[in-house]
Amino acid sequence: MVNRDVVISGIGLVSSLGEGGDAHWDKMTAPGVAPVTDAERFHPYVVHPLPEIDWGLQIAKRGDQRQMETWQRLGTYTAGMALDDAGIKGNDDLTATMDMVVAAGGGERDEAVDAGVLAASENRTDRDVLLNEKLTTELRPTLFLAQLSNLLAGNISIVHKVTGSSRTFMGEEGAGVAAIETAAARIRSGQSTHVLVGGSFQTEHPDMLLGYELGRYLHRGPWKPVWQRQGSEGGGVVTGSGGAFLVLEAREHAEARGQNIYAQLGPVVSGRTRRRNGGLEAGIAELISRTELPGGELLAISGASGAHAATAAEKAALEANPAIAARALSSLTGHMKEAQFPFAVALAALAVSRGAGYPAFEAGEKAFAGKPASVLATAVGYHQFEGMALVSAPR
Amino acid sequence: MANLKDHLGRPVVAVTGIGVVTSLGVGKAENWAALTSGKSGIHPITRFPVALLNTQISGMIDFLPSSTKGSSALTYELAETAAKEAVAEAGLDTGDFDGPLFLASPPVELDWADRLALYAGDKEGSGYERLLKVARSQNSLDMFETAQFGSIADRLADLFGTRGLPITLSTACASGATAIQLGVEAIRRGECDRALSIGADGSATAEALIRFSLLSALSTNNAVPAKASKPFSKDRDGFVLAEGSAALVLESLESALARGAEVLGILRGCGEKSDDFHRTRSKPDGSPAIGAVKAALADAGLREDEIDYVNAHGTSTPENDKMEHLSLSTVFGERIRKIPVSSNKSMIGHTLSAAGAIEAAFSLMTMREGVIPPTINYDNPDPSIELDVVPNVKRKAEVRTVLSNSFGFGGQNTCLVMAREPV
Incomplete structure (x- = not known):
């Protein structure tokens, strides 16, 4: 079995901080950078909103833009950035042979239609008939396609002509972990030469918040950084809109076309701890032990959501290794669900590529002054599934 | 002694367990009996009132305890039921599968109730x-x-003792085939000796029906439900929404033989090509579907003239059946008139996320039993689609190899090639 090196050759990022790898690096390495938050729109929840985006920069046709709701548009936009960055966009030979693994949830429902059904339900006992009445007359026919999980990948195929294989993995943070793990495994084994992988999340829709809050996971009241939410009102998660896409590539494939390489992607590991029985901390520690950590001081980009139990377990597991200095990216971006792990891997790649670490994102995060040769990226799901990867300098 | 490696030096992937649930019943025996007698599982909708709905028929699963408990509960029960049958047939312990889980299931949303x-x-x-x-x-x-995308797979992983982080996936109507493809690929990479691939869909809610209806995708032939799904017929007018599930235990041939498991068939090849033309329509020249069929044949190491039977996607929509015929006739040339091509959907409807897995299960049974299930309701052939659709009545035939097609919204095209025996 062949065992090819996997490298990261393109990065696309969007969050409340802005867009692009450079912009994120500049913002996130500026000491004491303040997060962008909105505490009004979804009170009592704080969200990290999208920046203003000129969609036309990556989605040329307005007709294409109109076919998508924000989540798909954001993912398609971010994917375009990654393809641009990797020198692949517009190169039909490369896009037609490119594989794709997208981590996706569902799209935005029509808030007004839903509210109309709910309001009318108070005066009706035949609620099933009411549903038929409202939905047959008020749903926009094309909205269905804007909601379907695999249509983010479908839109990327249409807009950016990525037409090798196309798989969509569903399931919160774990989908992002599995997407990167599978893409890397495909390249290592020779099943793929270059893969587009990532996801996006648009939190500025009440149904997206409801998805967390049914499990009472959302933090309430004044914003706090990730590691300081224990004991605060609510469940600890502050969400953010954003997207992260990576181009993963076989090293020889990237080198043969003279492409800049950010980083080498080392072991990607994943797990499913039976959390009901406790043991998440041990499960995370076991994953850390499988990532082949180098000796010495180590920077970690943690995707911790802030969810009380999961974040406490991750904190304890990371602190058990005194060499690790962790940065909780959600303190600056909010939790981006399916995009969380790809985002953490991208930030790790930027650090090894720039040869510098990130300052503490919040008081209490350990200093890291060295030049990182390797950076650990983690995503421990707020509810289930966990994974991590070791990202190293390109050599 | 069979080769343990394929033409590209990869482990040969065998099927050692099959489970299936459709509107025709629970389990392989019940399904096969109905399928080969040309019985339809399509019936009037009773789960919710059909007032104001253009389509009032479906292939919903109305006979399971979870049938009235919402999409998530029903999808779970469908997946569990099929997987139990498959794992038992493979002779493995239900709680200790010890290989990865790939679940094709519908995108979840909080139910209206x-x-x-x-x-x-x-x-x-x-x-x-x-x-x-x-x-x-x-x-x-x-x-x-019920509103977490990872929950169903998490519960299945608990019950069956699958290994690692379970993958839940969607490639729309190709999902079931993709779940199998992911299992095949994992075994070929040497990551595992076996994988559990499941396609399950219990998401036929009123809202789902209305959404497809608004896209004009569904048959409105309500008068005689059993006649509504008529793939390749001139008067076909859309697909029939349905539910179901299938599970396959995939295993390296080496592992299957080593533990003395019965080999039910071989997953010879998988092919995929996405379409960048339109969100719901295929590129007019059919090139992506053609590319997917060719890629599957190449992956299987088979020539066009080595395929004995095609298990069609055959949805009964005007667009799909026309495009599928175009792509098959392009790949197989004149010989396509002589290859039997039938659509299970004529009897079970379109089971969406489960379809690719169910049809792979039926393809494997077709080879083992030497009987091709018919395309029923073929009373009014579409003259522009010259295919041997195995009209209306099953046919005895020696079938050594099958091509199974799955095409989905969002430009998803996935094809599987299966064989009866190892080489």
Whole structure:
């Protein structure tokens, strides 16, 4: 079995901080950078909103833009950035042979239609008939396609002509972990030469918040950084809109076309701890032990959501290794669900590529002054599934 | 002695367990008996009132305990039921599968019954503001689980003792085939000796039906439900929404032989090509579907003239059947008139996320039994589609190899090539 090196050759990022790898690096390495938050729109929840985006920069046709709701548009936009960055966009030979693994949830429902059904339900006992009445007359026919999980990948195929294989993995943070793990495994084994992988999340829709809050996971009241939410009102998660896409590539494939390489992607590991029985901390520690950590001081980009139990377990597991200095990216971006792990891997790649670490994102995060040769990226799901990867300098 | 490696030096992937549930019944025996007698599982909708709906028929699963408990509960039960049959047939312990799980299932959303129940939990405020208020003040963990994409696979992983992080995937109507493809690829990479691939779909809610209806995708032939799904017929007018599940235990041939398991068939090859033309329509020249069929044949190491039977995607929509014929006739040339091509969907409807897995299960049974299930309701052939659709009545035939097609919204095209025997 062949065992090819996997490298990261393109990065696309969007969050409340802005867009692009450079912009994120500049913002996130500026000491004491303040997060962008909105505490009004979804009170009592704080969200990290999208920046203003000129969609036309990556989605040329307005007709294409109109076919998508924000989540798909954001993912398609971010994917375009990654393809641009990797020198692949517009190169039909490369896009037609490119594989794709997208981590996706569902799209935005029509808030007004839903509210109309709910309001009318108070005066009706035949609620099933009411549903038929409202939905047959008020749903926009094309909205269905804007909601379907695999249509983010479908839109990327249409807009950016990525037409090798196309798989969509569903399931919160774990989908992002599995997407990167599978893409890397495909390249290592020779099943793929270059893969587009990532996801996006648009939190500025009440149904997206409801998805967390049914499990009472959302933090309430004044914003706090990730590691300081224990004991605060609510469940600890502050969400953010954003997207992260990576181009993963076989090293020889990237080198043969003279492409800049950010980083080498080392072991990607994943797990499913039976959390009901406790043991998440041990499960995370076991994953850390499988990532082949180098000796010495180590920077970690943690995707911790802030969810009380999961974040406490991750904190304890990371602190058990005194060499690790962790940065909780959600303190600056909010939790981006399916995009969380790809985002953490991208930030790790930027650090090894720039040869510098990130300052503490919040008081209490350990200093890291060295030049990182390797950076650990983690995503421990707020509810289930966990994974991590070791990202190293390109050599 | 069979080769343990394929033409590209990869482990040969065998099938050692099959499970299936459709509107025709639970389990392989019941399904096969109905399928080969040309019976339809399509019936009037009773799960919800059909007032104001253009389509009033479906292939819903109305006979399981979870049939009235919402999409998530039913999808789970369908997946569990099929997987139990498959794992038992493979002779493995139900709680200790020890290989990865790949689940094709529909994208989840909170059911309307739950939204309405939440809304009734308070009198103040309106819309989502009220839903959020009620959610944060009560324990809704059961509801929460139904709206998490990873929950069904998590429960299955618990029950079957699968290894690692389970993957839940969607490639729309190709999902079931993709779940199998992911299992095949993992075994070929040497990551595991076996994988559990499941396609399950219990998401035929009123909203789902209305959504497809608004896209003009569904048959409105309500008068005689059993006649509504008529792939390759001139008067076909859309697909019939349906539910179901299938599970395959995939295993390296080496592992299967080593433990003396019965080999039910071989997953010879998988091919895929996405379409960048349109969100619901295929590129007019059919090139992506053609590319997927060719890629599957190449992956299987078979020539066009080595395929004995095609298990068609055959949805009964005007667009699909025309495009599928175009792509098959392009790949197989004149010989396509002589290859039997039948559509299971004529009897079970379109089971969406489960379809690719169910049809792979039926393809494997077709080879083992030497009987090709018919395309029923073929009373009015479309003259522009010259295919041997195995009209209306099953046919005895020696079938050594099958091509099974799955095409989905969003430009998804996935084809599987299966063989009866190892080489």
